[in-house]
Amino acid sequence: MTETLARNRAETPERTVSKRSVLMCRPDYFTVSYQINPWMHPENPTDTSLAVTQWNELYRTYLELGFDVQLVDPIDGLPDMVYAANGGFVLDNIAYGANFTYPERQPEGPAYMDWFRANGYDVRVPKEVNEGEGDFLLVGDTILAGTGFRTDRASHREVAEIFGRDVISLELVNPSFYHVDTAIAVLDPAPAPGEAANIAYLPSAFNDAGLSVLRERYPDAIIVTEEDASVLGLNSYSDGYNVVIASRAKDFERQLREHGYNPIGVDLSELLLGGGGVKCCTLELRR
Template identity: 80%
Template sequence: MCRPDFFTVSYRINPWMHPEKPTDTLLAVRQWESLYRIYLDLGFDVRLIDPVDGLPDMVYAANGGFVIDNIAYGASFTYAQRQPEGPAYMDWFRANGFDVRVPENVNEGEGDFLLVGDTILAGTGFRSASNSHHELAEISGREVVTLELVNPSFYHLDTAIAVLDPQPGFVDPNIAYLPSAFDEAGLAVLRERFPDALLVNEEDATVLGLNSFSDGHNVVIASRAKDFERQLAERGYNPIGVDLSELLLGGGGVKCCTLELRR
């Protein structure tokens, strides 16, 4: 995770961002600290990367890379404003003992790569290039399934899919998703692979309810995603709501603030 000490919205690279509107950095920090405390209370080992002045989106740590089997596949961002984040995260991975692979193709880390069981779901259409999917498949030795995103408000895969049972080897892992975020080919894949998936409504998706983190039982979600909360509870999960409304002004939520380090 990365504290949002320098968070602001000074440019526009997604539909959520409106630089003409004010942001409250101190509020963003307080909300982020609430998420951080939730993780600590759940017993998670949380590592922090130092924020860099001039990189306000660095708080969205999920975009910093994709880590599996101690291999850190670095990020290569689409927009110039975020491109310095890639080397900053790769430097942190190296300093913390990960095997860093410098990307040859544009990708935005866990924003577009989601591990579901032993399979990696990979988004394209707005940010990560589809050839990065082939690159990650070669690096990880995992099956990588390409999904085309079609709604610009859900420009990263982690805004349109929530992984509910994330552990490799999990029997019949499940997800939740927003159907309108995908083209018909992607929907066919999701319906075939995840027939019992939770289908989330537009209202909950618009507060980035799907941009959530699950350990297989506890699911940390946007506190305003009430119907998704209900669905999770009915399926036996423990939804935990958190208010990250200030960070939503930059287009991020719970998952965006959370990069998983899989040793």
């Protein structure tokens, strides 16, 4: 072993795997029939069967990693319900429901809240417009909260009051990254005592104030390329060691390996046509 390789191994921290419990929704009715983000083009064809096949690969990957995977039934006429992350934010057995910006998705909020109630969660009906875990990311004991395109800043105060956590508001400025989970990946969802939680992010997705906050709070963050972000590479899901990412995010894959993580690529290119990726299909359930 060379001296450089030995030093690199010594400097790469051991990663802590944590048990994950998630909620998903099969894309049985997926299509792109309207446009509410720059990724969506209703004039172009979509392949629902391919979307289901690709989603099944993500589902199987989670099962192979030992995740507890729960399923909510899809509803005909709600093609975006597959993007389960937007259905709410769950922490401490409290499920804060979603209140969607666009009319096309508004029925999803009650549908997900019904599932939460039926499965024993303390449901809090939102007063403010928010799109669930798409714009609320738990990093250690801090909630990074996105705003600018979908989620109203007033919901950040609502979340802080409900969960009693510090909430850091981040303004998104690029419409292609309209939810904060398309511009930030949480790499350490449950860091070991004494360890700091880390993230990866795309600097150009945020305004100057938000970027300053990220640089100050996460000096060791992975900075991804525009190319990897453009395939929603940051829209990924980690158990602290295994990081499920878009298979086309090749440089992000390299960066993760260099930082001691195990990237696992999954092709969700059909669901990308609706503006979603790995994390969009994944709502974390925290009892």
